[in-house]
Amino acid sequence: MSNLHMNKTQHWLERLIPLPFFIWYMWTLVQTAWVSDDAFITFRSIENFIHGYGPIFNIGERVQTFTHPLWFLLQSLANWGIGLWRDNPLGSSRLYYMNILLSAAASGVTMLVFWFWGAVESKNAVLGLVVFTLSKAFMDYSTSGLENPLSHLLIAAFLAFHLTHKQNNFSRLYILSSLAALAATNRADLLLLFLPALFHLFLASPARLKALAVLAAGFLPFILWEAFSVFYYGFPFPNTATAKLNTGISLMRAAQQGGHYYLNSLTLDPITLFVIFSAVIFRLIKGDAFKKAMISGILLYLIYILYIGGDFMSGRYFTPPLIVSVFLLLNPGFHFPKIYYPALALVIIIGILPIYLIPGRDPEFIANVSNLKDFVDDHGISDERNFYYGQMGFLKNLDGSPATYKGEWIYQAAYPIQVEQVGTLGVAGYRLGPNVHVLDRNALADPLMGHMPLEDKENWRIGHYRHIIPEGYIETLTTGENRIADPAIARFYDKLRIVVKGDLWKRERFIEIWNLNAGKYEISH
Secondary structure (H helix, E strand, C coil): CHHHHHHHHHHHHHHCCCHHHHHHHHHHHHHHCEECCCHHHHHHHHHHHHCCCCCCCCCCCCCCCCCCHHHHHHHHHHHHHHHCCCCCCCHHHHHHHHHHHHHHHHHHHHHHHHHHHHHCCHHHHHHHHHHHHHCHHHHHCCCECCCHHHHHHHHHHHHHHHHHCCCCCHHHHHHHHHHHHHHHHHCHHHHHHHHHHHHHHHHCCCCHHHHHHHHHHHCHHHHHHHHHHHHHCCCCCCHHHHHHHCCCCCHHHHHHHHHHHHHHHHHHCHHHHHHHHHHHHHHHHCCCHHHHHHHHHHHHHHHHHHHHCCCCECCHHHHHHHHHHHHHHCCCCCCCCCCHHHHHHHHHHHHHHHHHHCCCCCCCCCCCCCCHHHCECCCCCECHHHHHHHHHEHHHCCCCCCCCCCCCCCCCCCCCCEEEEECCCHHHHHHHCCCEEEEECCCCCCCCHHHCCECCCCCCECCECCECCCCCHHHHHHHCCCCCCCHHHHHHHHHHHHHHHCCCCCHHHHHHHHHHHCCCCCCCC
């Protein structure tokens, strides 16, 4: 009995070895916690939603400007709940602080899931926690206000559940497909990571027809959101996707920009891609069918990053494949006693060197915003956290949110509508409040401009595509009357307006939803 007790004690002491590294990760998260400008795009929609105006950006116009429905709904629920608190201690800063709290909670739970159910063995957990902490991309987007922390948690839950539930049955398939569906509802392009694995599980099922039904049932969250999106907004994908993908830029040019995105990450944050590529190579050579399927998902996702030209936020798109890679490399069945310490040393060296070689890798570094070269490279890819930390960093704003709306969030409908053009949509748009129609040149929140050609197809910044504002369009928004000069664009807008502003249940609206999604009225570029 005594020996049994000693063995249990020894087991739990060994399990606690990663604790200092978990604390290090959480300490670094607090040091680097921030909220991006893009998060305030979602904040404005949350304010409108919880105040009864709908999940929209500009009141009176049904346009989805957030790319993360599940993250949007989670924040909305949390902020609605705290809004019921009569003596709300967060005041007008509740969105900012609640976002950081939810991000930190999701990130912390993700690390615990990896520690206890992903790596299982303490040595592997230590190595994984070191990777996550030293990865600039992963730490930057463990907060940021964007959906990454919730994506990380859902990916970790998917992989941990698969690793700890080996029996191939329909209950397991349902839970795995549900987790994949929730991740896709959080961000649709994450489907690429899961599709090969889900296809493998489907093929491995003894009754494929039933397995197909189980998969469909598991995907109900995603299916229901897409059905709502088409019904309410008129389109299956957010307006931001239309604005960023409907550019007329050639595939070759986009892929070239995507290549620059990879090179930028290798320069600022080499450990992230090093771990991803290591997992791809190792698990393609030595891995079971499921792991190879997950590697296929990583490859699909990496190709997708090239296809869309990457992003303007350095490293942001690499965090989902990174967490998959760490799980696949450091799972319970992976033992490498002879190379463990060299591997740990290599990870630390690759992770730490950029901190001393590249300005801005120190968490305390504040970029000089008067000098763009401090944080934006020649290809428009920026070190977003370093740019915004001085204004949006958690430790810099302990006394209140750096951006709030001064006043009650109450809409007062009146013509003429005040229309304001802004450069960046987030903080600027949020501060203007509910009674201003915000128009940004990048067309993220405008249903018509996203369909318009770019001002200049040769000179653009990734993720910041300036679309043409049709002549007469601002007058149209101001007066509510179609004053667009170009007859073809005016006709297109008449159809579009039925969808985004018309009666939700009108038969004509459903017809135009079909016509617009089928490309019947597309504007030629």
